[in-house]
Amino acid sequence: MEGAVPIEVRNLTMAYGEYVVQHDISFTVNRGEIFVIMGGNGCGKSTLMRSLIGLQRPAKGTVLYDGEDFWNVDETEHQRLKRRLGVMFQGGAMWSSLTLAENVALPLGEYTGLSSHLIDEIVSFKLALVGLAGFEDFYPAELSGGMRKRAGLARAMALDPDILIIDEPSSGLDPLTARHLDELILELRQNFGTTIVVISHELASILSICDDSVFLDAQTRTMIPTGNPKQALQSGDPRVRHFLTRGEA
């Protein structure tokens, strides 16, 4: 649906049985925006991500992609919408029986008609973008946690998705690699117009890439609209400033 916002979260409530993790979550993400969902440990960031990517049906509310109700369309349409999303999981979630190259090539082989040679080249290019050139034939178990995470991003980018959802991209990475990933995220947005949702509590990363954000508050179990975190640092909600200044404000 042209003109519609790529992502709209509408009155979302997430719960495990009777236990409500977060309620009344509403926000929109504009096209080409880098949107950060931040919050402390256990506040429900990953649960929200699971609702965004179709792994956990929300207790109430819904998610709309380009105006289409992700949780209330038929299965075919639900699957089509899913294919528009690239998802990087926190630990990479690489398929352990496949090499890195096979991991990244799998979606390309399934959903494009490209020749195997060009797929191999795209795979090598994607791995090079995340700093893993030459690791094509490695299995995930042979890599460090940070490398697996970067390989997970390469797989998430395989199909050049319209929307990229990234869970904790910088945690566990050294500062230089984390900065390289932040630059890559900015380049993806600039060159492909990718809409990117980042779940993070890494302050340096949040401040360097984020356009707009929400803060999930574990105390009230609902969100606080935060806007640009740089401005929130100066004049935002006290709870958000407390978080962003590591408890000093």
Added chain:
Amino acid sequence: MPTDTDATAWRLTTSQPDPSTMEIAFSGRWCLDQQLPTPDDLASGLSGDISRLTFTTDLTAWDSAFLAYLSVMIKFCAGRGIEVEQEALPEGVRHLLAMAAAVPEQKIAGRGREHRGFLYRAGIASVEFFRGAPEMLRFLGEIIFSFGHLLTGRIHLRWRDLWWEVEEVGPRALLIVSVISFLVGLILAYLGADQLRMVGAQIFIADLVAIGMVREIGALMTGIIIAGRTGSAFAAKLGTMQVNEEIDAFKTLGISPIDFLVLPRIIALMLMVPLLTLYSGFVGMLAGLLISTTIFDIGLFEYYNETISALELKHFAVGLIKGSVYGAMVAYSGCLRGMQCGRSAEAVGEAATSAVVTSILLITISASILTILFYQLGI
């Protein structure tokens, strides 16, 4: 070069402004959802006197497919010493190509997609097998040491863990042991009846089933069932603990994972498999009784008396010893493969499979040795 008349399709033309320069003009749409040309044809044309490659672009859309295409060209030119001028490429393309080139490619010796022949792989597998033998012996030694520590009071068994394992491997296996043992007893009775009927000695079905089940088959079937049910579970559980670094955590705290994880499992199986063996023999005899009385017209008390007269204490002793040894073999194999497990989901699956194979192999070997030994001892 290939060209498409469709305005939304990719187009590519080449020209040579001078003998040493090739110019490639990209236009139209270069995206993943199209049937793009392979870069090899174009790259092979970059030979002879060409020392410089330039581009012009009039693109309506591009994505990773275009970047990959260019990446191949640039790598090819670098290998041939051909200078590549990227100035005419869109700024975003240049940025992403630069990012991809920022971290140099790792050249790791011995890595590749080379496929080896059958003999090579068989040789490697044999070497790996023999390399694994010392590790198996070391693990056995560690278990024996751990038993020694337990008997001398240097370590304390966690009773809660032991009882949990006992419940898991014993009572919860009763149903599958019952079903298999009943069916095996039934098969044995039919098999015996078929032969014994020819000489009018059907009553000896009772002897065959009783001695067979109590002395040999009960223990063997229980061992195989436990190998599939419990041995694989041990390997998968310990393997998952390896993946989650839980076993490393024991080691760094100075706690022996053998004492804490392996010993309770081995003791539990050594206790429970003999009991399951007795139970299996009993169920097998019940099946024999059922078949003999309903199909072959043998009286209930006649069958009972024949069974009692056939069975001696030594048959129970042999069955119990065998059950205990098979239980130890299964526990050893399951724990060994779990502790040797790699750090991936794939490795956990391999550990579980390997545990079952090793268990059955060790059960078969020990069954042969024990049978010969008991024969020689006249038991």
